[in-house]
Amino acid sequence: MRLFFLSLIVFFQFSFALATPVRVMIDPGHGGEDHGAQYQEIKEKTVALGVALELKKLLSADKNFVPLMTREGDDFVSLSARPEKAINSKADLFVSIHANSSPALEAKGTEFYFENQVASNEETELLANRENNSKNVKGNSVPDQNTDLENIMTDLNHHEHMILSQQLCQLLLEAFQQQIKIKTRSIRQAPFHVLLAPMPSALIELGFISNPGEARWLNESVTQYKMAKAIYSGLRRFKEKLDKTHKKNVN
Numbered sequence: 408m409r410l411f412f413l414s415l416i417v418f419f420q421f422s423f424a425l426a427t428p429v430r431v432m433i434d435p436g437h438g439g440e441d442h443g444a445q446y447q448e449i450k451e452k453t454v455a456l457g458v459a460l461e462l463k464k465l466l467s468a469d470k471n472f473v474p475l476m477t478r479e480g481d482d483f484v485s486l487s488a489r490p491e492k493a494i495n496s497k498a499d500l501f502v503s504i505h506a507n508s509s510p511a512l513e514a515k516g517t518e519f520y521f522e523n524q525v526a527s528n529e530e531t532e533l534l535a536n537r538e539n540n541s542k543n544v545k546g547n548s549v550p551d552q553n554t555d556l557e558n559i560m561t562d563l564n565h566h567e568h569m570i571l572s573q574q575l576c577q578l579l580l581e582a583f584q585q586q587i588k589i590k591t592r593s594i595r596q597a598p599f600h601v602l603l604a605p606m607p608s609a610l611i612e613l614g615f616i617s618n619p620g621e622a623r624w625l626n627e628s629v630t631q632y633k634m635a636k637a638i639y640s641g642l643r644r645f646k647e648k649l650d651k652t653h654k655k656n657v658n
């Protein structure tokens with residue numbers, strides 16, 4: 408609750424502005440030999456890429472955005488390369504797209520994550536471990552806790568980064584609630600490596616591949632388009648909100 412009030416206050420005080428056009432790094436999770444979660448032939452890497460490519464199309468058609476991709480095909484990209492690509496291509500926002508899995512087959516719904524070095528509970532810690540485990544594929548390693556990336560963030564920047572990322576998650580969640588008839592679960596914090604990108608960043612778990620009904624639904628191209636559209640709406644709202652706040656602060 409304290410974080411909630413703090414975030415409200417801080418959101419209106421920050422002068423953080425987004426450049427126009429906004430450069431959005433879209434990060435479809437997994438790829439190549441790293442399939443992510445899987446139910447029969449339905450693979451997380453394919454669902455994530457499907458949504459990512461639809462999102463790319465939507466952003467390309469809007470002059471306020473420039474879409475960038477960490478991968479555009481079924482390629483393996485290490486976890487450390489993903490935020491690096493965002494930095495190198497001067498991305499303003501980072502959106503990582505995944506699908507969830509749980510031993511409880513009835514688990515379903517979308518979840519939104521922003522970074523924290525400490526998982527908010529045991530379940531999110533398990534999820535973070537699972538997503539972070541793709542570092543072991545092909546021996547690519549993710550930097551330890553004290554990376555250069557972390558060291559260049561001052562406390563304030565880090566705090567701002569967290570609050571902005573939380574706001575981004577909130578607007579994405581609202582867009583999903585409005586546009587998609589799915590039980591949207593929550594916004595959570597977890598220590599995902601990809602969320603260390605130093606720009607406002609969100610990780611979306613679209614739904615549960617481990618739930619057979621939801622896996623089939625996620626695999627449909629019409630679902631993937633709807634989800635991409637919801638993400639696009641959330642990004643637009645985030646830009647509008649920041650533009651308004653910035654205008655107020657500089658006037």
Ligand SMILES: [Zn+2]
Binds near residue numbers: 506538
């Ligand atoms: Zn994943």
